[in-house]
Amino acid sequence: MGQTIAAFIDKYGIGLYIPRVHITDIIEVLILTFLIYQIIIWIKNTKAWMLLRGIIVLAGFILLAAIFKMHTILFIARNSLTVMATAAIVVFQPELRRALEKLGEKQFLTSVVPFEQNREIRFSEETREDIIRACFAMGKVKTGALIVVEQAIRLTEYESTGIQMDCLVSSQVLINIFEHNTPLHDGAIIVRGDRIVSATCYLPLSDNMGISKDLGTRHRAAVGMSEVSDALVITVSEETGAVSVAQGGELTRSINEAELRVKLEEVQHKSSETNRIKAMWKGWRKHAKKNN
Structure with a gap:
């Protein structure tokens, strides 16, 4: 069946590019989708939305300058790009810090790597x-x-x-x-x-x-x-x-x-789950040391 499909494509699909999809490609698409989604949510909930609107307006002016061959404006835009990017990072440093902190809070990280094993955060x-x-x-x-x-x-x-x-x-x-x-x-x-x-x-x-x-x-x-x-x-x-x-x-x-x-x-339940994972990890390490 697979050979028949391949023969059909070779015969009638001249010039048609069909890429081979590997498992790593699927994982890469999922990672990029997650990161883009998180960036969109971050932009929506912070002052970065105003920055994005400003960038869109500025890009519109630069596009018009490129269409009408306004060389002075294009020269200023090319030489100001690095400075503007640095200024944006400085101005929005609190929002960037919050975004990284929120990314670090995702529960799938704590389920894979048991950070800070000695911390007890559960209350009675x-x-x-x-x-x-x-x-x-x-x-x-x-x-x-x-x-x-x-x-x-x-x-x-x-x-x-x-x-x-x-x-x-x-x-x-x-x-x-x-x-x-x-x-x-x-x-x-x-x-x-x-x-x-x-x-x-x-x-x-x-x-x-x-x-x-x-x-x-x-x-x-x-x-x-x-x-x-x-x-x-x-x-x-x-x-x-x-x-x-x-x-x-x-x-x-x-x-x-x-x-x-x-x-x-x-x-309480979140803390209990975290402590349970820590206990499992600690027990696994003790078992591994004992066997070694």
Whole structure:
């Protein structure tokens, strides 16, 4: 059958180029498709979209200059290309950094290579319930709060902006920290595992223009923190008492206890899966050393 098809192509397909497709070609197309898709999503969600629009307009002018033989404009464009590319990298350095961080957060990487084997990021059910209890207790009396639940990305640089702590998470401690006119109430706390590691931390503010104007600095800081890390950030509004959650640059407003519990359980399950992979890898290494 294959020889018949080949003979037919040789006889009637003169001049027709049919490339041979190998498995590596398919893998290459899939990789390029994934990278192009990620670049498009990144461009859509950052100020790079404005840069792309500017580049398209500039390319249109250069195309007109080429059509009408405007040699001076073409000369300037050729000699400015390198400078403009460097300037774009400098101006959009934060967005480029976020894009690389998001690429590094993809879960298929952690499933293949168990990075940072010694880090324990899972928190207990008691910690989860204490966070929920404290958030809605503060919401009832309209006490503002900002709680960052750390995941895979270690938040050392933001931890150092606050006051170092080392205490177990409990609803009473959380309520006391964010009580009005107390030394630690201003800023965010960072929760790592079952412990509060820092308070009064400064978080990066999001420059997302799509955030509602009726939200204050606390919510903008929560979104900003979720943009530069994989942390789950919980906010309690001082004006309305509503509890909101920011993750992956998206803010979910006015959630109830059940919804917050689901969000925290997702973090627990993700951490548990990561730790399970680490344990399997560690056991495999011990077994390999024993056999050697």
